Amino acid sequence: MDSNRYTLMTKRFDVVTFMDVCVDLIVRGGDIIPKFGQAEQLVGDYSIELGGSCCIFASQAAKLRLNTAGVGIVGDDPFGVIVRHYLQQSGIVMDYVHTDPSYKTGMSIALCDANDRAILTHLGSLDAIGLDDIPNELLESARHLHIGSYFLMKKLQPHWVAIAKKAKANGMTISLDTNWDPDERWEDGLQELLPYVDIFLPNVNELKAITRQSTVEDAILALQDIIPLIVVKDGGEGAFAYHQGQRFRAQSLKDIRVVDSVGAGDSFDAGFVHGFLAGYDVETCLHMGCICGGMNTTQSGGVAGQIGLEECIRLLADKR
Numbered sequence: 001m002d003s004n005r006y007t008l009m010t011k012r013f014d015v016v017t018f019m020d021v022c023v024d025l026i027v028r029g030g031d032i033i034p035k036f037g038q039a040e041q042l043v044g045d046y047s048i049e050l051g052g053s054c055c056i057f058a059s060q061a062a063k064l065r066l067n068t069a070g071v072g073i074v075g076d077d078p079f080g081v082i083v084r085h086y087l088q089q090s091g092i093v094m095d096y097v098h099t100d101p102s103y104k105t106g107m108s109i110a111l112c113d114a115n116d117r118a119i120l121t122h123l124g125s126l127d128a129i130g131l132d133d134i135p136n137e138l139l140e141s142a143r144h145l146h147i148g149s150y151f152l153m154k155k156l157q158p159h160w161v162a163i164a165k166k167a168k169a170n171g172m173t174i175s176l177d178t179n180w181d182p183d184e185r186w187e188d189g190l191q192e193l194l195p196y197v198d199i200f201l202p203n204v205n206e207l208k209a210i211t212r213q214s215t216v217e218d219a220i221l222a223l224q225d226i227i228p229l230i231v232v233k234d235g236g237e238g239a240f241a242y243h244q245g246q247r248f249r250a251q252s253l254k255d256i257r258v259v260d261s262v263g264a265g266d267s268f269d270a271g272f273v274h275g276f277l278a279g280y281d282v283e284t285c286l287h288m289g290c291i292c293g294g295m296n297t298t299q300s301g302g303v304a305g306q307i308g309l310e311e312c313i314r315l316l317a318d319k320r
């Protein structure tokens with residue numbers, strides 16, 4: 001047996017991620033575009049759900065039976081209790097999730113219709129994790145590191161390259177989903193991190209913004225010699241990937257009722273990473289991502305629609 005493969009199989013965790021801890025207050029139905037001047041509007045519904053790209057990713061990864069450790073800080077407040085409940089329910093390892101009363105638990109208000117959303121965010125505990133909060137043993141005892149919310153987790157930004165180097169030295173693979181940059185600068189050390197990334201997971205708009213290219217084709221050309229596996233989420237059209245000069249595509253799930261798209265991309269990431277770690281080919285990984293992302297949209301918020309491994313495999317068989 002290959003010695004590196006044996007080392008990976010004997011590691012404690014399949015996946016580790018540093019979590020952008022927050023809750024999502026999701027508002028939908030009616031006129032969701034706010035009007036100032038003390039105008040009161042009626043909306044159709046709301047829900048309070050687990051938020052945070054990496055939190056939602058970790059939840060789906062754990063439901064797919066990846067042994068998943070998340071590092072995070074919650075506030076000593078009711079939203080912190082909600083976050084802990086959802087994370088525990090998903091099955092992630094909670095050893096590295098701590099309560100700190102000096103932070104408010106982060107919150108995002110998502111104003112949603114079926115095809116789009118606007119998000120207002122208070123960072124709070126979302127940007128609480130710093131380098132000192134990351135135990136050394138985590139980067140020695142995990143197979144894979146997932147990085148998300150790159151532009152929101154400012155305390156970790158200066159340290160990502162050092163973290164990635166340490167992860168690589170310990171035989172880990174790395175995936176990156178930057179999510180949107182609220183400042184729309186698309187910098188902050190990202191270009192220095194990209195050469196350490198094994199799987200890059202942007203959506204179409206993020207891909208073009210990061211590479212400063214007007215077309216997907218030009219964006220891929222700008223990255224294909226830097227990142228071995230580029231996976232691009234394309235909303236209702238599914239997703240496509242570039243690997244070793246080949247292009248692969250998978251369609252989104254059909255005949256499903258979309259409630260909202262909150263967390264769909266993060267659940268996609270977890271499905272793709274599960275396939276990658278299981279040794280599946282790129283096309284199969286894409287299908288698993290589309291299944292997890294698609295099923296996510298059938299329920300409100302980022303985690304209610306997430307599925308387990310058995311259902312994912314059943315849907316994969318139907319899709320193929």
